[in-house]
Amino acid sequence: DAKTTQPPSMDCAEGRAANLPCNHSTISGNEYVYWYRQIHSQGPQYIIHGLKNNETNEMASLIITEDRKSSTLILPHATLRDTAVYYCIVRLMDSSYKLIFGSGTRLLVRP
Amino acid sequence: NAGVMQNPRHLVRRRGQEARLRCSPVKGHSHVYWYRQLPEEGLKFMVYLQKENIIDESGMPKERFSAEFPKEGPSILRIQQVVRGDSAAYFCASSTDRWYGYTFGSGTRLTVV
Numbered sequence: 193d194a195k196t197t198q199p200p201s202m203d204c205a206e207g208r209a210a211n212l213p214c215n216h217s218t219i220s221g222n223e224y225v226y227w228y229r230q231i232h233s234q235g236p237q238y239i240i241h242g243l244k245n246n247e248t249n250e251m252a253s254l255i256i257t258e259d260r261k262s263s264t265l266i267l268p269h270a271t272l273r274d275t276a277v278y279y280c281i282v283r284l285m286d287s288s289y290k291l292i293f294g295s296g297t298r299l300l301v302r303p
Numbered sequence: 304n305a306g307v308m309q310n311p312r313h314l315v316r317r318r319g320q321e322a323r324l325r326c327s328p329v330k331g332h333s334h335v336y337w338y339r340q341l342p343e344e345g346l347k348f349m350v351y352l353q354k355e356n357i358i359d360e361s362g363m364p365k366e367r368f369s370a371e372f373p374k375e376g377p378s379i380l381r382i383q384q385v386v387r388g389d390s391a392a393y394f395c396a397s398s399t400d401r402w403y404g405y406t407f408g409s410g411t412r413l414t415v416v
Contacts, residue, residue, distance in 0.1 A: 226404060235307075235394050235407030236346065279345075290336065290359060291405065293346040 195219065195282045196294050203300040210267040212297050214280030217261045224283045225256060226291060227265045229276040236279065236293075239265065270301045307397050307408035308377075315414045316385050324380040324411045328397030335378045336405060337370060340392045352378060385415045 197215040204210040216225065226241040240247055240254045242263075247254045253266040267274055279296040283289060308327040316322050328335050337349040351359040352372040363370065367385075372378040382389055392412050396405035 228404075230346075233392060233410070233412075235396075235409050238404035238406070241404060286359075290348050290351055292348060293338075295345055 195292070196280045198278075198280050198294065198297045200295065201298040201300070203302055204270050205302050206272055207269055210270040210274065210299060210301070212265040212267075212278050212280075212299065213262065214265070215262045216280070216282050219260050219282050225254065225260075225263050226281040226283050227252070227254065228279045228281065228291075228293075229274075230279070230296070231273075231276040239278075241283070270299075272301050272303065275299060275301045307395055307406050309393075309395050309408035309411050311411060312409065313412045313414070315416060317416055318386060319384050322382040322385050322389070322413055322415075324382075324393050324395075324413070325377045326380070326395030326397075326408060327377040328395075329399075329406050332397035332399050332406070334398045334400070335372050336396045336398075337378075337380050338394045338396065340394065340410075342391070346394065349380075382413075385413070387415045389413060390415045 195216055195218055224241050224243050227239040228236040230236045240249055240252050242254045242256055244256055244260055256263045277296040277298050279293050281291050307329055310325050333354050335352045338346040339349055340346045348362040350363050350370045355374050367383045369381045392410045394407050394410045396407045398405045
């Protein structure tokens with residue numbers, strides 16, 4: 193089962209920042225937080241991941257709280273092409289390191 | 304720089320037939336993962352393979368499903384005697400190392416009629 197909780201849906205205006213929250217209160221010290229998105233029925237796309245420090249790349253920023261029980265994915269200037277389902281995933285650090293997908297947040301970017 | 308290639312993109316099978324789904328990982332990637340997505344649902348992990356080895360098959364149905372990743376050639380997900388409930392999108396992902404994020408393919412949409 194997924195170890196994260198996300199709102200089922202959100203929306204934001206084009207050009208504005210989209211802030212997607214994720215709760216992972218049972219995260220272990222050696223588990224990473226990953227974010228993926230799935231646009232329509234395409235294959236999921238990797239966005240960003242982090243352990244405890246904030247991370248930024250060309251796509252997004254990831255803010256992880258100090259206690260690591262929650263995080264926020266920030267898309268600084270959302271475009272219509274960012275409309276997708278966003279998955280917050282705590283990566284299991286067992287022998288397979290597999291990603292367990294939950295239900296995600298359906299983000300709608302409005303014109 | 305080709306990504307993960309899955310074929311066919313769409314596959315139609317009659318009940319009782321076999322379905323073979325192929326996945327060519329990113330060049331140099333030796334870790335392959337298969338996921339299934341039922342209509343309007345999230346992705347469910349099926350199996351994790353490294354070259355010639357199955358590492359974790361905890362998400363694979365016990366019967367009719369099998370996967371392989373031979374030393375040469377693509378990874379194959381095989382479904383024998385398909386039933387309508389097997390209709391889904393099957394995604395393959397690969398990575399160079401278990402620490403890194405996966406690159407997903409575009410999936411194979413299997414329809415059982």
